[in-house]
Amino acid sequence: MDSFEMFARTDRVAEGWYWAMPSRELRKGQVKPLNLMGKELAVYRGEDGKVVALDAYCPHMGAHLAEGKVEGCEVRCFFHNWKFDASGQCTEVPAMPKPPRVKNESWPVEEKYGLIWIYTAKEVRQPVPYELELGEGEVDASLGNTFVKNCHPNVVLINAIDIQHFHTVHHIPNVFQFETSQPHPNAIHFSNLAKAPPTSWVYRFINRFYEKAITYVLTYWNGSTGTVRVGPDFLHFYIMFALRQGPGGTTQGQTVLLTQKRKGLLWRLVTPLLLWATQQVGNYFAAGDTKVFQTIKFALKTPVKADHAIVEFARAVERLTPVEWGVGTLPGSPPAESLPLRLVQGGGTP
Ligand code: FES
Ligand SMILES: [Fe+2]
Structure with missing residues (x-):
């Protein structure tokens, strides 16, 4: 073994569950910023008690969503008050009768052992880590x-x-x-x-x-x-x-x-x-x-x-x-790709 693809590499993240923060540090209605292995997230707990992890930067103009506030089970961006649900879908834009079809990234979340765990891929293919003799249950x-x-x-x-x-x-x-x-x-x-x-x-x-x-x-x-x-x-x-x-x-x-x-x-x-x-x-x-x-x-x-x-x-x-996880936010990474200037389609006139 001379060069490793994954082992002890600081520029790679493996698919899986990773601890995010203690459950008790996120009360209902709270939203917090979290840098999880190079990726900036906004993590909030809705009124239903469920924890949601969204990419931190608002898909509108990039405000950090942890500056916003939780409303019910959704989070509202501080800047222009766009609102996003647990799936990251934009559900409301104050200036428009119907919100545009814009979606933020949302990551799988579980709570176990008094910790919030976040999964680094969209489709969960693994259990939250557990001790084999104790089993996967409570x-x-x-x-x-x-x-x-x-x-x-x-x-x-x-x-x-x-x-x-x-x-x-x-x-x-x-x-x-x-x-x-x-x-x-x-x-x-x-x-x-x-x-x-x-x-x-x-x-x-x-x-x-x-x-x-x-x-x-x-x-x-x-x-x-x-x-x-x-x-x-x-x-x-x-x-x-x-x-x-x-x-x-x-x-x-x-x-x-x-x-x-x-x-x-x-x-x-x-x-x-x-x-x-x-x-x-x-x-x-x-x-x-x-x-x-x-x-x-x-x-x-x-x-x-x-x-x-x-x-x-x-x-x-x-x-x-x-x-692909926090790589884009590591120091020395290339600047964000420039986007075509095209207005996002919504139900009303922006
Ligand atoms: S940047 Fe979030 S609503 Fe505009
Ligand atoms: Fe030791």
Whole structure:
């Protein structure tokens, strides 16, 4: 592998779901600007509670729609008050009896785990990332930290499958042996198959909590959002690292803590504690490599046998589908194409 088409490239975006913002940061009737991986969006929540993501710049003269206001389930541009519905269709122009047939781009949106997710293509072909053991259904979740790393999301995710550095940086014995599989065309799954070597009483003690292997299971979606499953057989912890590309080759991350949905009063008390404990496990993962991520100039120059999980991951990322996304707004891109000066047809006289 010498040159990659997708892997660790800051000028490519893969089709998929990406975290946008916490659900609680967008109340009914609010519209907010969002730069999602180079694309400017206006995201709003209508009176029906549904979140809508439109291209930011009004198809009339380019005002940012987040300067406008939400009316019912639609958004009205601040500048000349054109109104757009959730599909991006223009539904009203104050100066015209019938609005012109103008449509803004609208992107698929879902809300899950207390986050708003946006899909980078028109037709949704993938599920929102989930932890395979918890399944795609409802789970209990809480949001952990947000963070920025000075490298590509692929590189951040590599950290959790980089077996060599477990030993050198985190001083964890080398007990990892990954089996990889592809549960979805856009996901790669790593599952540890080994137990600790029975060379000390500590390892023998640890092994008692695991029937087959020490649970360390990861699923990476779009090379961008990863779930981690750890813990003894009787209690699994689930952490999601929702990542996306940020400006200047950075990663913008949001940690999500997950557990299965359990009913009853007791669980209503225990679940927050469990999620808190999960947060501590997540913090452990996040600590330790901070400095490397500030200075790394990642290149997979000399992969060796111990790096095989990383190579598998790179191959999986190479198979992702690139989409046209924020490329037009990256610095150094050519100026916008000039448009023919022709009046858009509407029902009345403009
Ligand atoms: S720029 Fe939005 S209505 Fe004119
Ligand atoms: Fe690490």
